[in-house]
Amino acid sequence: MPMSMVHLSDDDLALHYYGEMTASEEHRAAGHLVECHECQQNYGRLTRVLAFVDSAPIGEAPDGFERVAWARLEPALPPRRGGWLSWFVLSPARLAWAALVVVLVIGAFMAGRLTPATTPSAGAPAPASAERVRERILLVDLGDHLDRSQMVLVELVSSENTGSVDISSEQARAQQLLASNRLYRQTAATNGDATVAAVLDELERVLVDVAASPSTVSQEDLDTVRRRIESKGLLFRVRVVSSEVRERQKAAIQERTGQRTLDTTKS
Amino acid sequence: MPHTDAAAVALARDGDSEAFRSLVERHSCAVYRLAHRMTGNPHDAEDVVQETFLRAYRQLGRFESRANFGTWLHRIAVNCSIDLIRSRRHQESGADAADLEYFEAAAEDRVDPSPERLMLSTEVQERVGAAMASLSDMERAAFVLRHFEGQSIEEISRALGLKANAAKHSVFRAVRKMRLALEPFVES
Structure with missing residues (x-):
């Protein structure tokens, strides 16, 4: 069989379609396509399929996405001007995050002070201990975050039915909670904690809605937010997760207390 | 503003x-x-x-x-x-072969509707969306960069941190899956 009569494979046709062949390959493929009816048909099918792919529905952003995107983004934006002091003054969300970092550092320091020094052979390895300290501190902070979120949800659900409602207080707190909620959600997802991640995801959507709303909303708009909270059982789910987090906190404290007692007994 | x-x-x-x-x-x-x-x-x-x-x-x-x-x-x-x-590359499942088998089976079960109907059909739109969704993360990224963004295989391999051959095969696999899923609908 002459070279030009060796049929083009599907992959060859894809390379030809995208212009990815070398000059010599391209020359051979083009020549073969002129002569070979079978490959012409196969190439025709490929081009029709790819033309259909071009008509693929593009995932459109949901209505009002621009506002939501900004509401999520704003608390996370780094400062462009002014000293570092203004960075803290102007951004409550960052202030909260900085506080968490301070708590972590102090917590790690205190853990180091309170935990008697051990030789590597005498007890658990140091990294595991540091990991437990970090986990305890994060549990405390996540618990506080869920409690504060619950308060916002409760206030939204239970606000009085009047013509228009001032939600500026809830809105400000929702803005503050957004940045940390996002971090907790990502951490939970990374750690494979799907239940917590799902609750935080739903919570984030409500927080975004509230943060992006005007400070005074109509009764109808507020009812929409309420329905969203209630239809997903969000308040209940946040309470459940909060309660679980508190239990894990207690267990961690008991474990630590037990460990300290054990260490004291040993010494 | x-x-x-x-x-x-x-x-x-x-x-x-x-x-x-x-x-x-x-x-x-x-x-x-x-x-x-x-x-x-x-x-x-x-x-x-x-x-x-x-x-x-x-x-x-x-x-x-x-x-x-x-x-x-x-x-x-x-x-x-x-x-x-x-x-999240490490999370990619080895479901590629299964995906291809799925589309091969679907192709065998096909009903050939008229092209006129298909051109306007939302079913085709959904089918394209489903075929795109069936691609693995790497295949989708390679395919989108090649097909929609017009990047060369070499550029794609650099962007995705793959060897050129692996990038090329990601595109090939994506194209094969698209063909298996969509050919029954575009054949006249």
Whole structure:
């Protein structure tokens, strides 16, 4: 069989379609396509399929996405001007995050002070201990975050039915909670904690809605937010997760207390 | 609100957050569409939008004022999408063979409708969307970069951190899956 009569494979046709062949390959493929009816048909099918792919529905952003995107983004934006002091003054969300970092550092320091020094052979390895300290501190902070979120949800659900409602207080707190909620959600997802991640995801959507709303909303708009909270059982789910987090906190404290007692007994 | 992107960028560089807000409001939906196509799901697309604008904000000083802001942002969004895909690369399942088998079985079960009906059919649209969704993360990224973004295999391999041959085969596999899923609908 002459070279030009060796049929083009599907992959060859894809390379030809995208212009990815070398000059010599391209020359051979083009020549073969002129002569070979079978490959012409196969190439025709490929081009029709790819033309259909071009008509693929593009995932459109949901209505009002621009506002939501900004509401999520704003608390996370780094400062462009002014000293570092203004960075803290102007951004409550960052202030909260900085506080968490301070708590972590102090917590790690205190853990180091309170935990008697051990030789590597005498007890658990140091990294595991540091990991437990970090986990305890994060549990405390996540618990506080869920409690504060619950308060916002409760206030939204239970606000009085009047013509228009001032939600500026809830809105400000929702803005503050957004940045940390996002971090907790990502951490939970990374750690494979799907239940917590799902609750935080739903919570984030409500927080975004509230943060992006005007400070005074109509009764109808507020009812929409309420329905969203209630239809997903969000308040209940946040309470459940909060309660679980508190239990894990207690267990961690008991474990630590037990460990300290054990260490004291040993010494 | 500044009327042009260039004016908004100049103000945003000086710390005007309202100017940056106007850029976010103008471009976030376009970034979302690209990110959705690259990552294949709305949740990741939202994360990519956030990361894209954060990076853009940090890099505003490096933006050439004569350049097109949308094009610059588009490149950042592609990189953010790739970073997200690469970060979860290890999670890719070995379901590729199963996907191909699924489409082969579906192709055998097909009913051949008329082309006129198909051209207008939302079923085809859904089918294309489903075929795209069936691609693995790497296949989708490679295919989107090749097919929609017009990048060469070499550029794709660099962007995705793959060897050229692996990038080429990701595109091949994606094209094969698209053909298996869609050929029954486009054959006349």
